[in-house]
Amino acid sequence: MASDDHIPIPRTWCDAVSKILRSGDRQYIDTTGQSDLDWEATFPDDAWDYVRFGAMSAALEKPDVIGKHILGMDEPGETYAFWFHHRAVQLYGKINLFPDGKIILIYSSHTPRKGKESL
Numbered sequence: 001m002a003s004d005d006h007i008p009i010p011r012t013w014c015d016a017v018s019k020i021l022r023s024g025d026r027q028y029i030d031t032t033g034q035s036d037l038d039w040e041a042t043f044p045d046d047a048w049d050y051v052r053f054g055a056m057s058a059a060l061e062k063p064d065v066i067g068k069h070i071l072g073m074d075e076p077g078e079t080y081a082f083w084f085h086h087r088a089v090q091l092y093g094k095i096n097l098f099p100d101g102k103i104i105l106i107y108s109s110h111t112p113r114k115g116k117e118s119l
Contacts, residue, residue: 006119009067009080014060017097020104021057024050031106038110043086051086052109056093059084068119070094075105081119084109090116 020028026049040047059065059082067082079096094108 005068006066007069009060009065009069009082013078013080013097014065016101017095017104018057018060020097020102021053021060024053028103029053029106030103032108035106035109038108042089042091042111046087052106055086055091056084056095056106056109059093073107077105079107081108083119092119 067080070079077096077098081094084093096105
């Protein structure tokens with residue numbers, strides 16, 4: 001069941017972010033230390049960048065991706081939270097696409113902390 005603040009994430013945002021994630025290029029992909037630690041703690045034997053980036057990208061490539069528009073982040077850009085999966089584990093992702101449309105910042109990639117329904 002989706003919360004009232006869950007909306008379709010704009011296709012243009014999903015496509016731009018997915019393309020950057022699929023590139024795997026750390027020149028254009030920044031991550032928070034916490035997002036790295038959370039991913040590594042959840043998947044210690046599978047903590048490669050390409051695995052996380054691929055799982056997040058796969059979710060964003062699906063039609064009609066639902067998420068939550070996040071306002072008030074310190075960094076400029078458009079930020080959305082969304083669900084993604086790896087090894088049948090539901091995960092919370094939050095990514096900012098900077099205004100230039102070429103750089104992203106992964107804030108979150110962890111198991112749900114507020115339940116599996118509300119982003």
